Amino acid sequence: MKYISLVLLTMVLFNCNNVKKDVSEEKQTAQSVIDSSIIIAGVDKLHTSTIEFDFRNTHYLATRDKGIFSLERHFVDDKAMHLDTVSNVRDVVNNKGFQRYVNNFPMAVVDSMAVKYAASVNSVHYFSVLPFGLNDNAVNKTLLEDVTIKQNTYKTVKVTFDQDGGGEDFEDVFMYWVNVETNNVDFLAYSYNEVNGKGIRFREAFNERYIEGVRFVDYNNYKPKDHTVLLAELPQLFESGKLLLLSKIELENIAVRLN
Secondary structure: OHHHHHHHHHHHHHHHHHHHHHHHHHHOOHHHHHHHHHHHHOHHHHHEEEEEEEEOOEEEEEEEEOOEEEEEEEEEOHHHOOOOOOOEEEEEEEOOEEEEEEOOEEEOOOHHHHHHHHHHHHHHHHHHOOOOOOOOOOEEEEEEEEEEEOOEEEEEEEEEEOOOOOOOOOOOEEEEEEEOOOOOEEEEEEEEEEOOEEEEEEEEEEEEEEEOOEEEEEEEEEEEOOOOOOHHHHHHHHHOOOEEEEEEEOOEEEEEEEO
8 A cells, every 4th residue: 555655646746847847948938039049149238238249241339228228230331432522421319310410410310311320330230239129019929839950949929019119110020039048049040011012031140259148149041032922931931941041141340248
């Protein structure tokens, strides 16, 4: 009887552990996946920080202070190179909106172009510090089915944006694939609207490095041959070599100051 009781007790404890494990797995949400990726990437430190880097002959500067931000890009206007004076352009996106400066003088920009310039500045800064920003108020996250990419298992998080606070491109849809072992975002994809229809991109992270405890990566930038495919289909197309490599997104001369 003592032996039977011991066996029964062992079975009960084993089943309880399985129940706890199952409950724990069920409780994992898109929010918890993103929270883990933010912590492991060190980008939770960026709420008070200054970051500088170079990308395609353009210098970028981001300053953040608990919700107050300024995102900049600095470049020389190639069209003015033949003139006696060089035009140094500084585009600034901050809490107040967009402003362009030429040789340190503020310039008036028509609204349609201001929106375009601001989106371009914001896009580079956005991708440079992912997954920072994925906990903003306008961000909606959904946990989808796990996928296998390069023999690794990934959590799939779909991200959409509210119109209020989601910016001009609030209709864009993103997917992030978070490695279950490392909690890092190794792959991402997004769809966006353009003049000729929907555009789709898939990015593969490489050249991982940590600067001041913050993870930075570069990306291989792909697109599908068929623009009507679903974002969720892109990992399989990537595995089968059916995506076209468009470019490499490489950041240089990165400097981080945590305030």
